[in-house]
Amino acid sequence: MAPHSTLESPGSQDKGSLGKSTLDKGTLETGRDLLADVSLPAAVIHEQPLAHNLAWMQNFAEQHGAQLAPHGKTTMTPELFRRQLDAGSWGITLATLPQCRAAFAEGATRLLVANQLVGHANMAIAVDLIRAGCELYVTVDSAENVADLGEYFAKAGVTLRVLIEVGIDGGRCGCREDEAITELARQIRHLPGLMLAGLEGYEGVVHGDDPIAGIRAYAERLVTSVKRLAQEGLMDVESPIVTASGSAWYDLIAEAFRDGGLEGHFTPVLRPGCYVVHDHGVYREAQKGVLSRRPDLHEGLRPALEVYAQIQSLPEPGLAIVAMGKRDIGIDLLPEALVRYREGSNTDSPLSVDGWKVVKLMDQHTFIELPQHAEGVQVGDIIAFGTSHPCMTFDKWRQLHLVDENLQVLDTWKTCF
Known part of the structure; x- marks a missing residue:
């Protein structure tokens, strides 16, 4: 028999449970510009591909006469659970009972x-x-x-x-x-x-x-x-x-x-589970296999999760050190540099990362090998990184920023690992 209720303070005994510290008030950054106002590195979810993925997989399940119970351990993000359930999911799958307690406390x-x-x-x-x-x-x-x-x-x-x-x-x-x-x-x-x-x-x-x-x-x-x-x-x-x-x-x-x-x-x-934000690595490759078997599915899923971080040092020719590491992004595969911006600029002014190659990650540093043709690289430049296997990125963050196509922060969501 259970000696006492374990639901009185959901998540209170779990690793990473959120308290009332001002550090947890990510909503202070809501409505701000990711490239100017948000402390980096930061985990970012793009609204448009997220909305696409939610509708796409729900429609896929329904077309096959199946229910959808997304694996919530991927994200452990209550706002994503709510959006999956609002889109029509039958339930939420989890891996542990503390995860279940946290999800139930948030309405699943x-x-x-x-x-x-x-x-x-x-x-x-x-x-x-x-x-x-x-x-x-x-x-x-x-x-x-x-x-x-x-x-x-x-x-x-x-x-x-x-x-x-x-x-x-x-x-x-x-x-x-x-x-x-x-x-x-x-x-x-x-x-x-x-x-x-x-x-x-x-x-x-x-x-x-x-x-x-x-x-x-x-x-x-x-x-x-x-x-x-x-x-x-x-x-x-x-x-x-x-x-x-x-x-x-x-x-x-x-x-x-x-x-x-x-x-x-x-x-x-x-x-x-990973479908909700997809990725730029193992599931991007897996999706190619799905679409080759099922060309009727057309576009498929879109990557929605990225980590934004800044160049903090250019210590020698051909090398950039970014303030992001294993504590910030999954390492099943090395991250992929997607696009670069000047701090305080806007999405109309992207800079090239053509030929940039991530070669090494330490706890909080990423080593990028720059090609000879790389020009105008500056300390403080912001790089968006694609990640592989989103489970291994979500669990590194206590909050995630939802952004629109102009990188304006629409909302900031907590995780409950």
Whole structure:
């Protein structure tokens, strides 16, 4: 049983939770000029591509007969959760119970945890969320975990919705064999604290010489398995969930759900997260693959997240040092210099970064190799950087600036990592 409520001060015990310090009052910079009035480095979201991405992915899901539950751990930004839900999202996916607590406190009431729920302290958070009205789903993949959850939630007098995770050999979590899925479903049926609500999977762990064929087969296995369990009467809900999809192969999962005979009897749910701001790296490349497979999708997603920073030193010919580093931007791939401005100028006066190459990042310094033809480079110049894998940039910031096409700050949003 939960010894006390864990919802009294949401996020208060979590890493990076925001207090009342004046340092957190990012809204003081709302309505200002990013190139003149905002302390840099700063993480920036562009309104126009953001709005495009929200509408694009929601429309994509609906066209494939699926619901959308974006992975909120990508951004942990309540304002983005609200915009995703306002655009039509079915719910928000998260990775941990503290993340769920933070999202619920900001108004997200249907939450899907794409991880196994372990540890009684985490179970206590789940109990409090359910009692407070949260429609919470978690994944399971073992008899031991199911037994522990069943006992804990039965004693607490609440029912936990669970999804059996379908795994693959050499992958991450999840039942490897179909027989194990069925056995786990039968076990759940006999536990008063649990309700089997469907199946969950993640295709990003599928690799090999032909990943497309492997992912299609994995998606078909998800569809076949959820239909089999429903036919055997092992599901505890009227419209069982079947869910998968990251931000790289969502088209393959959506097609399998659309063509799998699920309509009217099941709830297919897609869970991409990075789509909301896209990127200039791994997901830009992944998007090329999606569009090559699906030319009917036309333009696709647009990068919306950038980090703006200033040149702080030109210590020798051919080298610029920028006041930005690993603490400010993701490093799955080195950042990409996109455009340069003079401090205090406007968007009508962009300067070239042609041939500029980021070669090294330290904690708070970026090394840029300048081409011989680079001219007029000055200390104080502002550079917009593209990033790869937005998850690894969002978690470095306590606030983000939403800007229009003229780099005027429209709003400043907190994160709740």
